[in-house]
Amino acid sequence: MQSRFAILSVFSIVLTLFAGATPALELAPDAPSRYVVQPGDTLWDIAGRFLNEPWRWSEVWQANPGIDNPNRIYPGDVLELAQVAGRPVIRRAAGVRTVRLSPQVRAETLKAPIPVIRIGNIAPFLTQPYVADSDAIKQASYVVGFPEEHIVAGVRDSIYVRKIPSAEMQQFQVLRPGDPLRDPESSELLGYHVEFIANAVLERPGNPAKLRVTRMEREVSIGDRVIPADPESALADFLPRPAPTGLRGRILAVTNGVSQIGRYDVVILNRGARDGLEPGHVFEVFSGGERERDQVRSGIANSNWLMDSPFSSEFWLGYSYEFKGWRADEPSANEGFPLHPAYRRQKAEYIAPFERAGRLMVFRVFDRVSFGVILEATRALQVGNWIAPPSA
Template identity: 25%
Template sequence: MKRAMLIVLFVFIGMTSLAETKEVVHVVKKGDTLWGISGTYLNTPLSWPLLWSRNKEITNPHLIYPGDKVIIRWIGNNVVVKVVPKEKARPVKTIKLSKSPEHMNSVIISPEYSGLIYTSKPITCQGSILKNEDGPGEFATLGDTVSIKIKPEIHPTGRLPIVSRESAIKAGGIIYGYVYRIAALARPVSRVDNMLHAKIMYSVKEVTKGDLLCKDLDIKPLTLAVSRPKLKAMGHIIGIYGETAEIGPLNVVFIDLGKKHGLKDGSLLGIYKAGSLSGPGSGGIQEGKLLVLKVLGESSMALVFESKVPLGRDVLVGDFKP
């Protein structure tokens, strides 16, 4: 997901910190996103852009246009983001934000995280990428045309999601799940028998041979109902998306706790240093906080939305402390 580019301010900030600013007005330019704009102006940019309170009137909070005005207003512990469209025919949008999911009943997750897919079995789709038609290289990106081998009975139209397999989550010789990412959206150009040519209209990462065409994949903002389960057993981190050496805010991790342990999508959990707990509810210093994005039977994918210090894999996952 591209972040906001250079910005235009219509208020004078001077020597005052953004945390003390009551209101900021940003005029949208090409390439801007609400997530990027929020991250630029809000005083905790690592956390604020990720978690959005539910607002049923806003079906796509990411959709803004050049010339629109984004007004960010601080009200107590909350922030209100108001989008005033350049064209009067479009309605004004208001989005309420909170610092952390622990203060909400439900949240909408940023597209860069809702584009991750975690499944217990490998997914099967309607086609696979063969090559980039516009260049000799193995990879394709925005504007390129790719050839896709599809099943004869499939007749894809409209936006076509292209999905890449990222990794299998393994621990102790057990495969807990499979991680995929929506890599791009493509539009059909032509078809001959079971060979489809499609142009990439939007991309998060490069498309390569073997990526999957999943035409029935439902792409929408990830909305989670927040809950605080009481665990009967401690859990462990069994994988980190991107294989970073340390764990901190914005990292996606995988844990060996799932539905059988009482978790649901939207569960809040705490991160503790190994040795600081003798069991669930036994005390100890909470070093970080997790929000479960996707729960499977015996494992889950979760987002680290807060940590006091960089953490290694040798941590425990337990009950959440506010």
């Protein structure tokens, strides 16, 4: 427990040193004076073209007054970089929109504003209940079998579900209950990870009911839970901005089940709405804080095993032990001389310093946890890495 508090204290000191008075905005070295928004752009991409710190976009964006949704940016909009009262501002050129016509492009493309981040990476997580407040999901209807002699089911396959008594609901989600999510510091139960498996449509109610799989992320297995599907909803408008000052947390899990986390992976954080988190909050990710073996002190880096004698303790115990004396009263208190040497393992460890390793943005918030997408990764990230607001 003391070592945990020691690591947390080191992390707090490191972040305190990183923090300080808010410096002036720094433009990117190659920031353009004008930029035409392209289809496929995201707000994060555009902010990175103009700023060294994209999460400070709201400090430079000058929304055009007098129009609906002034913060929305569309393909074809011309953005201008200007100076107002000695500080940089970015604004939409009044009355200017560049439209390039192509027979392959549908007209609806130009009507849709650019997203904050790439929706394709997070779309399944916007409506699916990936975190449950309790393990009540285990009491839901479940897949009990398949019409054909299948072990699993895929798209267009039928499944039997126990039980769906009526045809009132037509659209369903197939989910797989996962492990409980606990705060790594307090061990508080934050929720249960629920893995999205597939969408299905009702073909016949009953016990068992018959459903057909229409879309899937993974193959449907016996025991998967089935619940009514939520209606599709669009990603709410938000601007990238730093997370609340002083708020720190950890990465609890990664949704695709890998151990090494990279760009555009979706992660679960141990902070949520009760901690003041909102969609759009940006965190920096820090690696470090783990105990690492000191290879020099433990003898790994300077072992001379070819010269070690079988009569030496190093030959049998290695270099991570040192002689501390003789054990008294062994094998018994009646012995006139202790026969057994006492060896103790050296503390050949050190705590790895914290290093900035990436950035993430929160896009969906629950009460006690939230989802974030990794926007940048300068090194491999892992479950358990620390997160903190970016130092402006």
